[in-house]
Amino acid sequence: MSPTTGARAGNRPGPKPRLTREEIVEAAVEVGVDRLTVAAVADRLGVAPGTLYRYVDGLEEIAGAALALLLARTPLPEASAGWRAFLEAEAALAFDLLLRYAALVQDVGADLGAVAGDRLDRIVGTLRDTGGFDTAAAVRIADAVLDIVADGATQTRWVRGPDGGPGDLSEAARAYLESVAEGLRPRLEAIMADPREHVLDKVALVLDGVELRRAAGRPGYGGAG
Secondary structure (H helix, E strand, C coil), rough: CCCCCCCCHHHHHCCCCCCCCCHHHHHHHHHHHHHCCCCHHHHHCCCCCCHHCCCCCCHHHHHHHHHHHHHHHCCCCCCCCHHHHHHHHHHHHHHHHHHHHHHHHHCCCCCHHHCCHHHHHHHHHHHHHCCCCCHHHHHHHHHHHHHHHHHHHHHHHHHHCCCCCCCCCHHHHHHHHHHHCCCCCHHHHHHHCCCHHHHHHHHHHHHHHHHHHHCCCCCCCCCCC
């Protein structure tokens, strides 16, 4: 066989190619974090899976870094309509992103709080610029919204099951519905049927409270404007 025919870089004689952590993370994003394995990333790079362990500790580190890169690259919503519209749009966008990758987060153990730091910093900056919040208030608001969204994405996967889609109910969710009082069951069924709307309504409740704090002139909340 010719030296240029079909051989992967990792199988060629001579020194193994040098990698960087950044190249490994980029390859993980290219593979797709919803299909991520160490073997898939190694194959993408043309090296043996064991080679990656010279640069990263394992799949959890790769997954966390890939998620961080994806979050950093996803543009924030337009902020021209004001701080509240910005946060509501960010909550919807973040929910869709986190639900897409909920399996990875739960099964691999990637820490969303740790990987979303860059995005949180940009959200806080936008709240300062568009709403006049001070940094402490902006952090509390953004953290509350993102906590609701992250929990909602995790709960949605529990409701639907690992492979379920919209309208599906896992066995655990069905068993839970059977255990609650009949008067409460229709309301919970409605939430399970459209968890995204439920999550965004919870976000709206938090933002209603922020509006009240602004109207009351609470320090750090930018006044009533």
